[in-house]
Amino acid sequence: MANNTITAAKGFLAAGVSCGVKVSGNKDIGVIVCSKVANAAAVFTTNKIVSAAVTVSKEHIKSAKIYGVVVNSGNANACTGKQGIKDAITMCRTIAGKIGTDPHRVLVASTGIIGHPMPMEKIKSGIAQAAEKLSDSQQAGLDFAHAIMTTDTKIKQAVRRFKIDGKLVTIAGVTKGAGMIGPNMATTLCFITTDAAIAKGLLTKALKKAIDNSLNKLTVDGHQSTNDTAVLLASGEAGNKTISKQGPQFRKFAGELILLTDDLARQMALDAEGATKCFKVVVNRAATKQDASKAARAVANYDLVKCAVHGNDPNWGRIICAVGSCGVKINESRLSCRIGDITVFRNGRPAKFDAARASKIIAQKEHTSTVDLGAGRESDFCYGCDLSREYITINADYHT
């Protein structure tokens, strides 16, 4: 079976080990290393309170080349002050020493509980142990995927294989986060490797666009963590001519990257805390792209819509109300709504529809609702998930 882990792209080694940060004994230290050197791009949370790891990685990503990423789960290293910054740098230094590079050429990410000091002795020994195990095997990629999990119930990974200049190019991605949620179990991390040869500037451009159209279109409860980080490393080992301008090769690469991150985003929505299903909200005919995006997010975030989806209820009133209250331009006499392929609201008025069939559409693992604002020509979308009793159980009964 083809390797479908983060080590599928040529030029990357990975490892995942347990060092005891997680009391469960599950893996909690992950490392990705580029065997030569990589162009790198990264995007980070826009929360004003960020983890020490984010602060340090924002600085390190300015380096011309990046050799690797070190990650721990179980502790977010957020709200940990100056000591937290020191600890994040120590993590970079520890792996840099093992692989023989400069600490500035390593990125760091953390995920877990906020406000607790990092157990650095455990973490340092874990990093040393991971360095010994670095491998390009599928097992090593799986170990890494497990090492970054927190409340996730399953690993989320995807691989795209395609040709550029007749050369096989691979992009491999792994992500964690039981939704975009969980400031206390601080949340989304995403690591992507590729063997494509591509200039750093274009890599950044492609990553930003892909994240904007995937992870940034996913909402579980509208919460953004202090630790969100997405990293893309490119080893250049596929042998294609380096992509250095926005021609067909770049569009091919960027398009495949969006398909990969979209796949990861849907895997996250399906594994969101308490979620039993996910849905896509498409907003068409908005006056502006911003309006389309805002309205789609408003519907996907609306607790009453999420409850209706949980109950397989084709409750268009809640969708219309969410759209009406989010402040976007609406032409009420043109406002329409579909659940799957069924029109439930047309030109400002309820439509007669087969409620049983609409309920069946919502009962699927994934469905799409479409809102037409009748106010312009712009479209956008958002992924959401249902809201269940299990979400409350996870987030109320869990104690800090």
Place this chain on the structure above:
Amino acid sequence: MANNTITAAKGFLAAGVSCGVKVSGNKDIGVIVCSKVANAAAVFTTNKIVSAAVTVSKEHIKSAKIYGVVVNSGNANACTGKQGIKDAITMCRTIAGKIGTDPHRVLVASTGIIGHPMPMEKIKSGIAQAAEKLSDSQQAGLDFAHAIMTTDTKIKQAVRRFKIDGKLVTIAGVTKGAGMIGPNMATTLCFITTDAAIAKGLLTKALKKAIDNSLNKLTVDGHQSTNDTAVLLASGEAGNKTISKQGPQFRKFAGELILLTDDLARQMALDAEGATKCFKVVVNRAATKQDASKAARAVANYDLVKCAVHGNDPNWGRIICAVGSCGVKINESRLSCRIGDITVFRNGRPAKFDAARASKIIAQKEHTSTVDLGAGRESDFCYGCDLSREYITINADYHT
């Protein structure tokens, strides 16, 4: 026992009857009539999709004087097109005919299911029946309070009695809404009567300020309905000299009105769908009043904070994360947070605190959390409630 219903203010009659809109057979038509004539003020939802009742009342409130209010529950008369507008006008006309006034001098409000035509034969006969029963008795006030309920589990009313110019002045209020929530069971209605003599312009000013500082500070799930309406009627029968400028008499009246609406807002938070308790979020030292308001609302709306409150968990990480992600100015090195009187986060760092005592504070029916942004001098607050499995049950298992 003193009358603590909407008829407590002199000059008002009320009634509440059942006409069969609600299948439960519970009361669903309410009427308030001023025995002479009233100055009136009203504020409405800012949702762009509004009920026909809101459209009609926005027009009627322009009349110099208002004689009464007619309300139905069980059907929101929203997304009902031109027929809905006709039906709302017919409701005004029906009660106006019974009490001998112009339909433009009557306000109308509806609450219930969105997108269903109004069963006007039932409603007209209900209004006629209510007109026969109009009375200034406590029972009539109670009947009205019951007639406006939807998913509310209890009636919410309050009375303030105080003196202006040595004359006893009464303000009485009644509200419905199991939170600010429920676009499908469209939601908050608030009716206030007073016998104070006060000019219409000042009445509007006092009502806007009171609602801004009470019902508009309440969030259950951030949802705003298509039907929200608050009405204040002043009969002038208390015998005080008409308040016509912003002196001490106006301040007294406006202050008492805020106390009344604050009381109603807290009663609503406690009866919010699935809520077991409510909490107040105070934000201090914000750069602007708008920042203070935004941050307080962000914390009160944050599902993970609401879950933590449900579980009596002093989880300050979720509060800090909510504040960090809502876009307000923060001085991180001064950022602090208290739960009740316990400092849990001080100057950007976790504080040592008695978690058991903090948990006890949260376990109370009502508590206050305070966030200090360290960025300025402005303050504001918001009321919220916990998020429980019962909320999901009410909103997922209920089918349209």
